[in-house]
Amino acid sequence: MNGKFLSTENLPFCKGCGHHIVSQNLEKALSSVEGLSPLDVIVVTDIGCIGIIDKQFTTHTVHGLHGRSVALAAGIAMAIEDPKKKVIALLGDGGATIGLQHLMEAAQRNINMTVIVHNNMLYGMTGGQPSGLTPRGFKTPIMPDGKPNIGYDLCKVLHATGAPSVRRLLALGDLTADLAAALKTPGFAFVEAMEICPSYGVKFNPNRKLDDIAKEAGIELGHWEGPAREPYRPATHVAPASLFAAEKPITASQKASLTERYAVVLSGSAGEGVQSAAEFLAQAAISCDLHATKKGSYPVTVGVGFSTAEILLSPRPIHFTGISVPDAVIATSQEGLNKVRGLVEKMTKGTLYLDASLEAPATKATIVKHDFRGPLGGRSAVLVALTMLLDRAGIMPTDALLTVLKDSSLGKKIDFAKLRQTAG
């Protein structure tokens, strides 16, 4: 028969395969939907015996991977804005097993699509192995004594996930009404059609009828409706014109005295503003026409432990951003010091700015011990130390940093007189 949507002559399945019945009914169901033309329909097929049907469709067809048809169809359905278009995914129980999460995701989002799982209770294409949906006791070539455990109840899972329309039926007789109802559902509609694969299913389970198999395994047939929901449309947010819209470049308005590359490492504790202090320093340097790079490192649990930043400053463009031995290290807490101890021990010159509470490590660097945490507390310790460093190091005017700070979100929170005073 040459249908409007599907040529059901010479379907590529074995004689007696349940896929014939579902396919023929799908053609009838599609034809019964008023106003639907083949070019309104996108059929996405999985890999498996059922998947090779795509060439018989007169609709748009997409034939992808084993188990992924539902996700691929979901992508298409989310991308297509015209609600009149029907996206249909056809897959087997094998495809539904390996791609279970795709079904749940599509159901949970209520993506506008119809999914038909052709559950012949085994992997037909690869020789009849059991799938996640194979019921207990059903025999297959690799489990001739029958599957020892029950199969997934996909209908229950998807109903619980929020699918508005879920059906399980036996692929016997006329299924037009059920399939048409699924096709007409706005949003996610799911159909599990239980079938028999004569080549492997009948061979290993002779004389067992489809309805007996379902009954004996306690598989319920029926239609489950979920709460009515609007079909999912991805939000299209009116994006800002540019990621740079809110960000002004830094203007070089002061002069630096730095003539060589200078490497600073700031190391303290999480939550004490180490990373932002590093950025303020770099921004200050850029405002003095220096080049700057910054890298941060901290544990994956960002809220605890050390927080370390590496800053490079140079009057020339910086390409290589590695620091073998820094010119200055600021350590404001024990965790911070522990993190950079190895680096500090390698220093043969330069300066270590160390909070007064910490024991000095063995190093040839000049050690400046000071109560950085002092009256302003841990959160300002690195800024105090940086103020002191700039006062002494001859890189750029300390003022450049203070100006950046004043213009920052911290500008109103910092007591600048105290900061200066604490920095000595």
Place this chain on the structure above:
Amino acid sequence: MSERYFIDNSRLIIEAAARAGAEVFIGYPITPANLLYLYASQRFPVVLPAPDEITTLQWMAGYAAAGKLPVTATSYPGLALMIESIGMSHMMELPMVIILVQRLGPATGTATGGATGDISLLHGINSGGYPIPTLCISDPRDAWELSAKAVHLADRLRCPVILLASKETVMTVQDVDPAVMTAVEPVTRRFYTGEGPYRPYAPESDGVPPLLPVGDARHQVRITASTHDQNAALQHSTPEALANSRRLAEKVEKNIGDYTLFDWDDDAAETVVVAYDVTAAAAREAVALLLAKGEKASLFIPKTLFPVPPRYFEILGRYKKIVIAEENLHGQYREILFGKGCRDGVRGVNAVGRLITPEEIAAEVRS
């Protein structure tokens, strides 16, 4: 008075991709690619959080089949999950951009560690040896230009394009001259406009078949990842189908002139230093170090890693000594260019878990 931004390359990559016309970002979080996801959420018209990387790629393929240009960003563990679907998208000829931010492996490795260890994997990413265009950034200018280029190439060649970076090249914050942000031409999509019948895999003279989005109201569109002829009809291994598969390689190879991208400072030296991604910066400084001492070396920074442009061999063939620096175990790109045996004069500088320094490269040039 100079003006400069203090930003990371992730920001440049996302802004340029959006300006080039990429419309959808599908994300699954993974360090060190998270900044790209974050910026995309502020910049792309549509951003979807996927539940895993296989779904990510499948959704992208769905969007691409429907005529949109999707982008994602991931790192090795995510890439590993995506590979089957990248192969699918390549066979289906779906335009998309996958930003791969390399990190320190093997396996989960160190999420916040840098490396350039995925080169061999990318070289052989498709079963059968079909190359996927892979552009690698090494500085802010690349982040901007190659990101836009990747979007254009994906459309032009109708295939997935990989934009390669690493932890260091997308997370380090640096001062950037706004001048690198040159005008980006938004892509004009190359869609089929003929009267039909539409043959989804019938190529034009450049080997690329124009795409028609599924759901088109005038022509039937068929898309498949199985071996197929120009009508997308499944075939076992007919000459027509095999020719179609071969065309997948040919279309990216024969248009390589449009995207053979590299920096080359030829200093009439006998030695050339080759490096890409983060190591390109060390190589640049190594050459400067040598020059400061009155020693000469040329510098070659490949940006188009795959397919390897034939021009590279023409250039590298001029040098007696070739020093290739890269942050992986045995020199993955070196082995791809010159084989495991290597010709005389080809040397590697390799490191794992740390940056290769300019001094190490300079020492290898001198040795």
